[in-house]
Amino acid sequence: MSIKKLIVYICSPYAGDIKANVENARRYCRFAADSGYIPMAPHLLFPQFLDDTNPKERELGLEFGKAIIEKCSEVWVFGKHISSGMEAEINLAKQNNYRLRYFTDKCQEV
Numbered sequence: 001m002s003i004k005k006l007i008v009y010i011c012s013p014y015a016g017d018i019k020a021n022v023e024n025a026r027r028y029c030r031f032a033a034d035s036g037y038i039p040m041a042p043h044l045l046f047p048q049f050l051d052d053t054n055p056k057e058r059e060l061g062l063e064f065g066k067a068i069i070e071k072c073s074e075v076w077v078f079g080k081h082i083s084s085g086m087e088a089e090i091n092l093a094k095q096n097n098y099r100l101r102y103f104t105d106k107c108q109e110v
Helices: 016-036 042-048 055-069 084-096
Strands: 007-011 037-038 074-078 099-103
Touching: 007 016, 007 084, 016 037, 016 042, 016 074, 042 055, 055 084, 074 084, 084 099
Parallel strands: 007 037, 007 074, 074 099
Antiparallel strands: none
């Protein structure tokens, strides 16, 4: 596996069906890694110690994500459903002219 040493931000749903969404995010990260990129999925990390159902902690997690997105070379958006958290990440990427790439839930670029 060749690594391009580019960090990509994985943008996919977390809220709702958390178990399925976490499994999907893991699969998307694996896809990025297999493609030679270093995936960063804050929604897999921050819920380990922040409570997403607590509005203050959710907001803190979103702020952490904003700080991380600035360190990534690209933002990869997965799936058809765009959650409110994803929308904020996409808007931040657009405002800062970050490269956005869109993929289906089957990891096919659109």
